[in-house]
Amino acid sequence: MQRQTHEAVVPEALAGERLDRALAALFPDYSRSRLQQWIRAGRVAVGGAARRPRDPVRAGEAVTLEAEPATETPLLPEPIPLRIVHEDDALLVVDKPAGLVVHPGAGNPGGTLVNGLLHYDPALAALPRAGIVHRLDKDTSGLLVVARTYAAHAHLVAELQERRVGRTYQAVVVGRPTAGGRVEAPIARHPRERKRMAVVSGGRPAATRYRVAERFAAHTLLDVALETGRTHQIRVHMAHVGLPLLGDPVYGRRPVFPKGASEALREALGGFRRQALHARRLSLRHPDGGAEAAWEAPAPEDLAALLEALRGG
Template structure:
């Protein structure tokens, strides 16, 4: 058992929310039931006053948490190879491979990144979600940070909420995008298909910036930077502007083959078996020094083959 202390300020977008709802948004690494138990126990205050979970918070309110943190979920350590980019006493930086689910859940009770991390460092069982600060989808590859201490975890979660941590991706999308741009709207659960996310009128603000790396005849290689980190954000935003990520099984699978594509290009695209999305860069302040550090992971082999195939096709067509 360890002590968990955190102080956060309520942003404008959470004004008017119930205390438990606001804290669930501000502390996504903790379950709603855990947060509600803290509130009931008097371990949460708002402007030094104890609130009930249904009480509403206002923009600028200071929420303080001071509680004993017990490990609720127990997961088995599994000997799964990890590609470690960097490690020290505070953090682990990994290059997540394709096909690895980050956290156990329905349909994936084990064989996840959490199980691999517990095998790599068994002290991570004392940290929420084994120290994982942010997630990547199962078939998205690339750089992730893991906190090795509760202090580092609290520090990094707060910096993520403050949008200090910079996450950059590369993706290949359908259609030609002429120039870079930004997408800003609200995202939430799809009103009908609840396992999907969608652009909605009442969701949370989501902002994505993108630049063109290279245009192909029917596809575009993009550099993407997240300002916010909503679930499936890049995939939803690219689909929203009618340029879904190649191979995306949820937001654009049937749109990956563009009209006018011949059999050779069709083969290149159909041979790519996942969404073409890679987290290639992560910049964050170090928990011990607050100094900015940056880590990168080169494109995985399957995306290199995809891009080379698109290049060769374009050259052959000239």
């Protein structure tokens, strides 16, 4: 199978990162494990020289990758209904419902957002990950941006790396913080439970800001903004500071019923079986011209009903 040569320049945002991690950010259509294999096989050059996976990279260094595409089952278009918030020649903005997986993978070979996007716009098959440059967990709802051209894809990846894409979430947490705050704590794979992430010394830097939007008897609605984009970041960080997301099956806790809660509230709290997290606002510099653009998505029905029940007590 013919090899493909890719070239990139290390941006300031990746300076000091391990080579394998930097490559995973620069070439998101390849898994980190495959990139590590190619580094060891001598298919990666940094400044014209071979490096080890753990070697740090410097801003401005030229990276060349010789990739050999694996033989994989092609992704098939599927007529999955999509909520398109915005559309132009360069990008799509999609309001993803909770329960929809973003990328096909083990246990989810089809029925994903990618399959739906390929049905909506077959030209996306030519782009890495069908143009998707950031993710939402399966049970998190809200806004995702999708590149429609190679130029837009490169622009959005660079903007994410330079932390110039604004992502604000609504989150219902268990607890009543006295004020907002900022969580800065490194995140990595849990040392024992490999399907979980955790705050781990030596993990990847991660920062999350939050402010109180509305208080309830035993819960709080927060506006949460990402400074970085680590896997499960908001869920891990909020649990880390003692404010786990309501309904989170991995990082949360059993339902907390405030004293004197009505039967309707008890049913709403006990019946909410996903993390109460919604990506409500997305802002970025548009790939064509650099103008600031922003979009918002209202809370989906299940989250809106939960908030109504919390307000009613």
